[in-house]
Amino acid sequence: MSDLTKLPFNFRRLHNSVxxxxxxxxxxxxxxxxxxxxVESQYQRIPQxxxxxxxxxxxxxNNSEVEMRxxxxxxxxxxxxxxxxxxxxxxLVVPTLRCDHDCHYCQVSRVSESxxxxxxEEKHINDILHHINFxxxxxxxxxxxxxxxxLNFSFxxxxxxxxxEVLANKKVEFVIATALGPIDSxxxxxxxxxxxxxSVSLDGSELIHNKNRPSKQINxxxxxxxxxxxxxxxxxxxxxxALSTITKESLSAQTDIVETYTKLNLKELFIRPLxxxxxxxxxxxxxxxxxxxxxxxxxxTLDYIVRSKIKVVEFSALLHLxxxxxxxxxxxxxxxxxxxxxGAVCFDYNGNIxxxxxxxxxxxxxxxxxxxxxxxxxxxxxTYKNQNTLALLKDTFIEVNPGCSECAxxxxxxxxxxxxLSTQGDLVGHKKxxxxxxxxxxxxDFVFNKYYTDNSYKKMFNNWLGECC
Amino acid sequence: MKNKILKVLKSNIDELSLRKSLYWINTECLWExxxxxxxxxxxxxxxxSNIEKEYMHLNxxxxxxxxxxxxxxxxxxxxxRIISNALSKLALDx
Numbered sequence: 001m002s003d004l005t006k007l008p009f010n011f012r013r014l015h016n017s018v019x020x021x022x023x024x025x026x027x028x029x030x031x032x033x034x035x036x037x038x039v040e041s042q043y044q045r046i047p048q049x050x051x052x053x054x055x056x057x058x059x060x061x062n063n064s065e066v067e068m069r070x071x072x073x074x075x076x077x078x079x080x081x082x083x084x085x086x087x088x089x090x091x092l093v094v095p096t097l098r099c100d101h102d103c104h105y106c107q108v109s110r111v112s113e114s115x116x117x118x119x120x121e122e123k124h125i126n127d128i129l130h131h132i133n134f135x136x137x138x139x140x141x142x143x144x145x146x147x148x149x150x151l152n153f154s155f156x157x158x159x160x161x162x163x164x165e166v167l168a169n170k171k172v173e174f175v176i177a178t179a180l181g182p183i184d185s186x187x188x189x190x191x192x193x194x195x196x197x198x199s200v201s202l203d204g205s206e207l208i209h210n211k212n213r214p215s216k217q218i219n220x221x222x223x224x225x226x227x228x229x230x231x232x233x234x235x236x237x238x239x240x241x242a243l244s245t246i247t248k249e250s251l252s253a254q255t256d257i258v259e260t261y262t263k264l265n266l267k268e269l270f271i272r273p274l275x276x277x278x279x280x281x282x283x284x285x286x287x288x289x290x291x292x293x294x295x296x297x298x299x300x301t302l303d304y305i306v307r308s309k310i311k312v313v314e315f316s317a318l319l320h321l322x323x324x325x326x327x328x329x330x331x332x333x334x335x336x337x338x339x340x341x342x343g344a345v346c347f348d349y350n351g352n353i354x355x356x357x358x359x360x361x362x363x364x365x366x367x368x369x370x371x372x373x374x375x376x377x378x379x380x381x382x383t384y385k386n387q388n389t390l391a392l393l394k395d396t397f398i399e400v401n402p403g404c405s406e407c408a409x410x411x412x413x414x415x416x417x418x419x420x421l422s423t424q425g426d427l428v429g430h431k432k433x434x435x436x437x438x439x440x441x442x443x444x445d446f447v448f449n450k451y452y453t454d455n456s457y458k459k460m461f462n463n464w465l466g467e468c469c
Numbered sequence: 470m471k472n473k474i475l476k477v478l479k480s481n482i483d484e485l486s487l488r489k490s491l492y493w494i495n496t497e498c499l500w501e502x503x504x505x506x507x508x509x510x511x512x513x514x515x516x517x518s519n520i521e522k523e524y525m526h527l528n529x530x531x532x533x534x535x536x537x538x539x540x541x542x543x544x545x546x547x548x549x550r551i552i553s554n555a556l557s558k559l560a561l562d563x
Contacts, residue, residue: 006540008548013533023551039536070547078555085559399552403492406537432493 003062004043004055007069011035012408014449023399024076025327025411026057029452080411083329084337090344091132091142092357093159095120095152097349100181101220103213105245105287107278109364110147119152120349125159127376128347129166134380135345140167143175143199145357147349150182160194175199180227181218192235200224202242202266205256208249212287228264243270243315246294247287254300262310270315271298273439276422277361291438299446306456318464320447323412325465332356334414334440338396341373341384351376353383355392358418371418392417395428403431409444470499471517473524476508477531484509486538490530498523 009022018035021027030038030050037045038054046054054060058076061069097118099110111118132140142163144156160174175197191198202224203209209221231238244250244257261269273294274280274287298316305312322328329335332343340355347353352372354360359371370391374383396415398404407413419436420429431437450457477487484502487509491500498515511531515523541548 006544008544008551009540011533011536023548023555039540066547070551074551074554074558077551078558081555082559406489430492430496433496 003064004041004060005063005066006038006041006060007058007066007073009059010406010408010410012445014445017449017452019408019448020059021408021411022058022073023080023411024058024073025080026059027324027408027448028054028057028059029448080327081337083327084335085342086329087135087137088342088345089136089139089141089330090332091136091140092145092344092346093120093128093142094145094147094347094349094360095149095155095159097147098151099146099148099179100151100217101148101179101213101215103279104283105212105247105274105278105280107275107280107361108145108147109278109361113148113151118147118349120155120347120351122155122158124347124351124376125155125162126166128159129163131345131347131353131376131380131383132163133166133170135341135384136167136170139171141173141175143177145177145346148179148181149176150178150180150187153182153187157190160196173197179213179215179220180224181215181220183227188231188235188238192238195237197239197241198231200228200240200242201245202228202260202264203244203247203257204250204253204260208247208253208256209260211249212245212247225260225264228266232265240266241268241270242266243272246271246273246289246297248289248293249287251289251293251297254297255304258301258304258308258310258312261312267312268315269312271301272316273435275358275361276419276435277358278364281365281422291435291442294439295442295446298443302446302450302457306454306460313464313468316443317447317461318468320412320443321451321461321465322468324444324447332414333416333436334412336396336398336410336413336415337393338415338417340392340396340417341389345373347376353378355389356418358416358422359392362418362422392427401428401431403434403437407441409441412444413440470514471520472512472514473520475511475513475524475527475531476505477511477535479507479509481535482509482531482538486534486541487511487531489537490527490534493530494527495519495523 009020011018011020016032018030018032019027020030034046034050043051058069058073097111098113098115100113149156163172177199180200201213203212206221213220228240231240302314305314319331323334332339335343344356345353346357346360348360353374353376354371355373363371370388373389396417398410398413398415404410416436417427420434421427423435424430451461487502494500498513501512503510513524513527
């Protein structure tokens, strides 16, 4: 025992326990006493199985092994950074900014359905595919975002047809993010025939959904529920997923969302907080909340799922679990360096290219051209190594960011420079005042705490990891 | 506004670690560090209804940063070497 020595780690206190983590992305859940013994090097007082675990995860080692263990940590850390720097696999295409909904929290600052000059022209299709081909590796997800992409359906159809030719040697998935307003049987036939997935918003009960997502033409909730039911009955090959954006209205109705989803037999639920972009920046005082209020709602919702044994996977928790247990780097928000370009690239309706969907959202209200990486018409080789890309990325290694460098969650969290630019006016942000930092820290606290202290949660989380990894 | 003073032995924590603790103090509070021979003296000023809560928060933050300071005095160089070597390795691979 006297031969043991510590290797570098960060720590964070939970209720009666402590999480320690290291640069390899490994973690150990300790009691307060075990943590004190570790700090004080009283290794003989740490239970043998915990000591063995700490040693196997490179938190401690024999004095004679320090060099070798340091090399292992270096290699594992390099591998984690390398994985964050792989080319993007997610490409967002905005066929139009027009929309048939008037969502109060619209983050993209949509325009009315009849507005002109807000559609992506079909002449750009070849150039966009040229960019995607240049940037991507084997697996690609192309997501049509809006506005409402179905309002420029001819573009979507031509794009998909052309993409299947140009990207024939790659594995491509297509997703349409839609509020389902302008959908009809012809569109659904084509969507099914072309193996397109649908991602829809469903914010909870009729009252809450229609308050959040009003439309002048339709009852949005009824249309969404009816269309999902129609798809489930008649278009069984269409993969449909839904997400819920939480507003202040939702906070007092945590069971509504789960009940709405289970009634519709939806097996996946994605609960996400409001983001400070677009109209949500103006309506924050009306729709927004504190991180504590959101987390109280979130925890109550997950408690309801786990206690009632409902078979639904909540994706926000799952993405955090995957980051912790399988070191996944697919979730754009949780990347270090940030997911600008490395996480996703966005081709906007006006010919601009952004390094993330949030960048185009922020540009829509600020017109800050520093957020633009280039133009769709520019050659890809000249687009991604410019000053704007470097400026957005250069301070996003959170291992060295103030407030993050000593955080036990720095190996799982992300930098999100665009969030901090939007809310604080600089890319790094003061983390004490960061809504992103507060929400993410509380999410990791919740996930770690429940995983290690509540067997029902542990079982549910392991099932989710097993089913969805 | 009400003031409370926290004194910490300099042998337990350096100024940088103390400032890292204060990074997390509610931004509505004011603070000042004074160098008093063997101690750091932190004067915390807050709204009188919050001063006790913020003072307890400061205490907890400083205590944890004392632990971090103690750990980093032995391990910071190793941590920096790991990060530096890893990034150099990636640069060479590129």
